[in-house]
Amino acid sequence: MSNDPILLIGGAGHVGRWTARSLRAAHPDLPLLIGGRDRARAEQAAADLHAEAVVIDDTVADLGLGHRRVSAIATLFTDQRLTALQLAQARGVPHLSISPGIVELGPEVAAYMHRPQAAPVVLGTEWMVGGTTVPTLAFAKAFGRIDDISIGALLDEQDAFGPAAEADLERQTRTLPVALARQGGAYVWRAGDDLKTSFRAVDGTKMEASAFSPNDVLGLATATGAPNVRFSLAVGVSSSRRRGEPLSTEIIIELTGTDHAGRPLRRRHAILHPAGQMPLTGLGTALVLERLLGLDGRPATPAGLYFPYQLIGPDTYFKRLAQAGGEVMELEAV
Template structure:
């Protein structure tokens, strides 16, 4: 299939890998590397076979106004605080995959998508697909649960799903990903046993065994806490993060627990969470799903690191919205990766891109 994909934030830590994976897997794709810095975009575009750099500023009234060629899909990796980029893409009939990790207030997205359907000049009331991979590593863990553990639409949901990720102290994390977690101290609402309750940010530690050892994993807010429940896969979801570097883990826990973290400037918090390593190092995510007395375990391992895992999951969603590789294209409007009827193909795609996904 010949199509054009505009990757906004395509020169960031995840964006570069999204562009390269798309180019390798689909050489006939036209890739537009986009962002507010055309020079950095050009550096990435120059390494791709059929690509160009374009200037896109997400705070403009119409961010895609400067993109002169038709676009079939827009990938959002830079954040879209005013949802102007989403509106600009919908107005052009382009599908959207927003993996910026900042679209956690999905109600505003749903309202914009509904308004776009109402305003459809053709009167069809339809809009292009908008997929939000808002879970950990662009919903990689949630996709694995949906693809390998969902057991079909008639199955009872799991009583609980626990997702635990191990952050390595030398795994490169860019400033955009770090900025998405500066508010990890804030309390958030979670589902547990069909009920809602308030959970404290970076609290409720639980010792979790990973390949590298056993570490304390603490609870954080992540999109799959709602999306796996909405998809009917689980009645409650917990997401926890652990650090393999004890001083970093204890220091961050102390800052959050004492309340000092909230008083630090956001720029300082982002800087403390940024890892300026030369490359990615192995990233591991463990998933535990309970239904009654039955317990199932999934493990995701990415030797290339957390950013690569997010890129691989994002690429699988681009393939989904474009129908590449025989994928079932989602209906117009808003959906999540774990709602795909062929989520097992997402898992297979991630495996082809070097991610190990196994049930133990």
């Protein structure tokens, strides 16, 4: 395993801080490099996280690192220039990005296809970086056939959004007029009134939502073969806050199909975190980086193109989720 630091570009933001905390909790001595455009902000975050700061310039090929070595690069905002990915390929180190939406995958996929043997590249824009796909695929093992996957993500309106995360959400929910779903075995783009949807929160409250298409839609449809896959996003009051408690974030996972004996089966689960969305996003990012570099004691991940769920094992995810204060609930099917 390399002793070179992991570079977290945007590491001074909410996701970066939670990622660093997750990595620190599992690997106290792991060297981390907090990269940002603002030196003072990066240095403050680095001091808080027992890491080192570096100023990032995405207009130059080496990001301003010079000859400074890194073991992996995580880009925690949308890098329209792909400078970080190209540098990772040039140096043969893993790269993870967590922001580009489905309709923005082309540049990253093209960069990988041009140099497929250079380094592992992770298309990390799954909801909470594996926080939906990994549990869903674990729950799917009870099924012989899955006919329908319905995901409902609830963000509390009081949840903390950093500037980069807010820009990503704004771009993917308001400026993009369509959302991808799988319907009757075909991929379709939902638009106009067809974007309006709803789901039941943990406490049973009906949440008005909008169709949304993170990479989960592609990954879950491909991995399970389910002919119907949809993802709905609601921003409102979380179930915990309706009970008079602090806010939380909720992911509702509903699977419909048949069990291994061919009998009808319907299961509904929730993934929760009492501190909101950022701890889960940071946890998923940390687990992907650990697997890429072999920090879990297994060989490092070879060059290839990956989604997070292909790298994070469910046992590891559920264990670390519990350690981080998250919870898995089995709900009554509705």
